[in-house]
Amino acid sequence: MVNLLQFDRAGLGDFCEQLGEKRFRATQLFRWIHQRGERDPAAMTDLAKSLRDKLATSAVIEALPVASEQVAADGTIKWLFDVGAGDAIETVFIPEPGRGTLCISSQAGCAVNCRFCATGHQGFSRNLSSAEIVAQLWHAEFDLRRRLGLAPGERAITNVVMMGMGEPLQNYAALVPALRTMLDDHGYGLSRRRVTVSTSGVVPMIERLRDDCPVALAVSLHAPDDVLRDELVPLNRKYPIAELFAACRGYLERAPRDFITLEYCMLDGVNDSPEQASALLALVRGNGGADSGLACKINLIPFNPFPASGLHRSSPARVAAFAAVLQEGGIVTTVRKTRGDDIAAACGQLAGEVQDRTRVAERSVRAVPVRIQRRPEAAAGARVRSAP
Ligand code: SAH
Numbered sequence: 001m002v003n004l005l006q007f008d009r010a011g012l013g014d015f016c017e018q019l020g021e022k023r024f025r026a027t028q029l030f031r032w033i034h035q036r037g038e039r040d041p042a043a044m045t046d047l048a049k050s051l052r053d054k055l056a057t058s059a060v061i062e063a064l065p066v067a068s069e070q071v072a073a074d075g076t077i078k079w080l081f082d083v084g085a086g087d088a089i090e091t092v093f094i095p096e097p098g099r100g101t102l103c104i105s106s107q108a109g110c111a112v113n114c115r116f117c118a119t120g121h122q123g124f125s126r127n128l129s130s131a132e133i134v135a136q137l138w139h140a141e142f143d144l145r146r147r148l149g150l151a152p153g154e155r156a157i158t159n160v161v162m163m164g165m166g167e168p169l170q171n172y173a174a175l176v177p178a179l180r181t182m183l184d185d186h187g188y189g190l191s192r193r194r195v196t197v198s199t200s201g202v203v204p205m206i207e208r209l210r211d212d213c214p215v216a217l218a219v220s221l222h223a224p225d226d227v228l229r230d231e232l233v234p235l236n237r238k239y240p241i242a243e244l245f246a247a248c249r250g251y252l253e254r255a256p257r258d259f260i261t262l263e264y265c266m267l268d269g270v271n272d273s274p275e276q277a278s279a280l281l282a283l284v285r286g287n288g289g290a291d292s293g294l295a296c297k298i299n300l301i302p303f304n305p306f307p308a309s310g311l312h313r314s315s316p317a318r319v320a321a322f323a324a325v326l327q328e329g330g331i332v333t334t335v336r337k338t339r340g341d342d343i344a345a346a347c348g349q350l351a352g353e354v355q356d357r358t359r360v361a362e363r364s365v366r367a368v369p370v371r372i373q374r375r376p377e378a379a380a381g382a383r384v385r386s387a388p
């Protein structure tokens with residue numbers, strides 16, 4: 001049985017052809033699935049009977065089993081979905097006045113292994129399929145419409161951020177059809193500006209996304225120089241900041257917005273000093289030449305602790321001082337509000353359940369000893385996690 005959630009509309013057209021049906025029928029079918037949340041082909045009354053009959057024997061619209069659901073005091077909802085073989089992934093809905101944002105996972109675990117991230121800490125199990133990525137949106141949208149009593153046509157989810165578990169650009173083949181389904185006017189109809197891919201900096205895939213499906217881009221920077229970024233985001237050793245910024249400048253030529261969002265997780269005594277703020281300002285401003293700097297907005301994310309991280313959140317005063325340096329330098333800088341931390345749904349706390357399938361030998365090669373220098377006064381009692 002083929003799960004129809006895996007297809008974007010073009011893919012569904014191919015599938016209809018394989019069944020001996022006209023391609024254009026895919027549009028009707030796509031609308032039933034993604035605009036009305038219908039799972040039963042027999043209920044799709046305006047579809048040709050021949051297609052309904054064929055679908056009944058060859059296809060399913062298979063959602064993900066919900067392992068648990070938690071609602072935070074601030075209304076944030078976190079779903080844990082069972083994706084089989086001991087893996088579970090998390091999806092978070094963040095309600096705000098006038099909009100609803102869904103934070104979607106792209107992998108069970110993550111291989112990038114950033115020092116400050118609960119998902120990275122768990123290791124990597126596998127890529128999610130396009131169907132599993134879309135199923136998170138499908139479930140959330142239609143579950144919320146029922147709960148909120150929305151009228152037909154009213155949308156619960158207005159924004160999607162690929163900021164859940166995993167590195168979306170290390171699961172590129174599955175990501176792109178899922179993004180197309182989100183953007184499709186016959187699907188979820190989200191504008192490119194309201195769908196954000198967040199990446200730790202997979203340079204070749206930033207270049208491909210620019211050509212295949214340019215949505216809003218957020219880049220997880222976290223450090224103003226390569227020495228520190230190498231430690232915090234190990235992928236930087238492969239794609240250092242100069243290459244990353246060059247790819248971002250290229251991306252901007254086709255991006256739906258005229259800036260890249262840079263995410264910067266504020267770690268007490270690690271990357272949050274006023275000197276580091278000045279270095280970051282100089283980095284994004286560049287030296288005035290076309291080949292440096294980056295048109296960006298900076299989003300500071302106070303570190304969300306998780307067990308065994310050994311790291312600490314910067315104090316509000318330190319975050320404010322850091323932001324002030326950037327703002328005075330003319331860079332739009334915001335501090336991300338922490339949402340849903342009472343149910344461990346905040347950035348970097350998503351851990352689901354992941355069977356680490358990377359061999360221990362491989363992981364210890366990948367992880368180098370950490371040499372982060374902390375301010376002496378912040379160092380007491382804190383230890384950066386060493387190689388697993
Ligand atoms: N893999 C992608 C997207 C998922 S993480 C990426 O790294 O961009 C989404 C954001 O949360 C990233 O900016 C990530 O660096 C940040 N993050 C990870 N762990 C965090 C933590 N413990 N506290 C705050 N932000 C964190």
Ligand code: SF4
Nearest residue numbers: 110112113114117120
């Ligand atoms: Fe992976 Fe992103 Fe976490 Fe880094 S921050 S380990 S890239 S999910």
